Amino acid sequence: MKFQVRCFNIILLVLLLILIYFFFYHLRYIDDDGEPIGTVYITETRGRLDKSILTDYVKDKEDEYFSAANISVPILVWWTPFTYDTGSYTRCNNNNQARCFISNIRKYRDNKQFSAFLFYGTSFRLYDLPLPRHDHEQWSLIHEESPKNNYAFSFESIMNMFNHTATFKRHSDLPLTTQWLASIDDLLDQTYLIDVKEKTQLQTTENLAPIIYIQSDCSTPSDRDLYVKELMKYIQVDSYGGCLHNKDLPENLRNPVETMEHDEILKLVSKYKFTLAFENAICTDYITEKFWRPLKVGTVPIVYGSDQFQDFLPDNHSAISMLDFTTPELLARFIHELNVNDTMYDSYRHFKLYQIISNDTLLARTMSERKWGIHNDRVRGNFIHQFECLVCERIHKTRQDPTIKYQAKFDDYGCPPPTTFDKNGEKLERSGNWYRSYEFTRCQLEVFHELLDQKNYSFTEKDINNAATKRFAPSFRRNEFLR
Structure with a gap:
């Protein structure tokens, strides 16, 4: 009887707490x-x-x-x-x-x-x-x-x-560089880790290439597919996405947004020795799940994205930079060498095998200082709420002291012009369709600021585009180096 009474009291207490929670939650929206x-x-x-x-x-x-x-x-x-x-x-x-x-x-x-x-x-x-x-x-x-x-x-x-x-820039007021990483523990977790000898066997038993590539956005400012297509001439790459497709995913895993963190996708990536972690655009600190996913499952990423991605690695030897090789052929040679040398290969997985993160890396400091979470973190919330709070707190400061001024910097976002590759996979500057888009935006901004200087605020999208086109087209006709 006492046990039943105690259970009843506990249930009442829980119900009361729930009612209190929803009462105060409702007040926030009054x-x-x-x-x-x-x-x-x-x-x-x-x-x-x-x-x-x-x-x-x-x-x-x-x-x-x-x-x-x-x-x-x-x-x-x-x-x-x-x-x-x-x-x-x-x-x-x-x-x-x-x-x-x-x-x-x-x-x-x-x-x-x-x-x-x-x-x-x-x-x-x-x-x-x-x-x-x-x-x-x-x-x-x-x-x-x-x-x-x-x-x-x-x-x-x-x-x-x-x-x-x-x-995503580290110099931003609220850096979102690690927006795709839940915690340091994800990098140390060994749930998906596969021994290097087993990975080698899988290349034979399951006919796996040394490298996996999963991309379905095939028109990108980084023009990554041009490079990968050339790389494929020198080393086997299993491409599961819509881009350069040569291998099929199971039907339930073909939506790239819904399945990027799916358990079966993580298991698939873990079987490979290398992953092409090529971003859709190139800018310092622009790092996405393409970078974190192979590190989480114990596969070595080959990175093309942020020029300073090394600062966010678990240690100084856990990824390969595509930019360290002047041609895709040279990169392929290096991957072939690692693919048959277990000791060299595992040296890139030291942090994962021994579950050690270098304490002095920017990654470790960033994650320890980060106040927000991902995957709808119920305790810390998300970066959207943190952003609103950052602005709110700063507004209160400027109201208390009008001499306080906040000003964004170019490096809070500012990215370089997009580049492309020639037929041999070598980088080309000031060339390609995405570079044209970048330069057209420059023309739009020139028109926009001239209108502001004239105190003309009633312009339309058509007004800006028409004026920008007049500046853009003659400029590109003069520049014969553009394709």
Whole structure:
């Protein structure tokens, strides 16, 4: 009987705690006038969200609702809808002083408490910006994606427009370089580790190549497929994705977004000795799952991406840089050599075999200091919330002390022009279709800033493109070195 009573009391306590949690969770989404505000849609694997969530919400309000809303804390507005939050209060790092109201409704700009815009880089458009910009407004950029998504941030004139940044660059205000790595433990885990002798046997018993390549984005600024196609002349590469396809994945693993961390994909990669970790665009600190996945499963990555990727390795000898070889043929020779020398091969897996991370690496320091998590970390949250809090806390500081100024730097994103390869796999500068796209963006930005200088804020996308085309086409006709 006592046991039953105790169980009953425990169940009641649990139910009470759940009710308390949802009560306070609900309070976060209550406006100052007591009206429920809306739902927050923050996910890390983002699907296509319907903007009608925002437009329908605005329709139900009077014109002066947003400007007259009784809000007593700084207002931050996502100009480019990203979280699809119609409005909520947030408190950062349990800091009662750093409290802000965050919304994706642009009309809150008219409220006296409005302080900053938040922009998601992929959706940033020159013809759709809050212009003219008012002196008290601060602009904030979050862009964890590749420069392929938007070349505008590769130019200093645009980066100078921002006050706060969260990008993959280590020098950003909120560095997202490790956005695809959950923890250091993932790199030390031996769940998928396969002995080198077994890997060698698998090349015969399962007809595996020394190298695996899984890519389905076949038109990229890095032009990686041109290089891989040449590499394939000198060494066998099993290509499972849509690009240079020569080997089939099981049907349930063919969606590259949904299966990139699938257990069966990890098991497949672990069977190979080497993985081509070639990014879709080349920029310092742009590092994705292509880099981390082979390290997590005990396969040696061959890297083409960040020119400083070594800073984020578990130690100084755990990956191979494609750029260390002048041609694909020379890289293939080296891989052939490692493929038949177990000792040399395992020297690249020392960190994994002995579960040791060099304490002085930038990777170790970054992961120890990182305040956010991935895979919907319930304890630390995600980098989106951390970015909102960074801006919120800085806004409070500038309100307390107007002499404090924040200014983004070119190196908070700025990426080099895209390159390509010739028929022999040797790098070509200032050439190729993606270089043309980069240069056309330069022309667009020249037009954009001239319009701002003229205080002309009513231009359209067509206006910018037409003016940019007139500058772009003659320039490229003069440059005969372009293909």
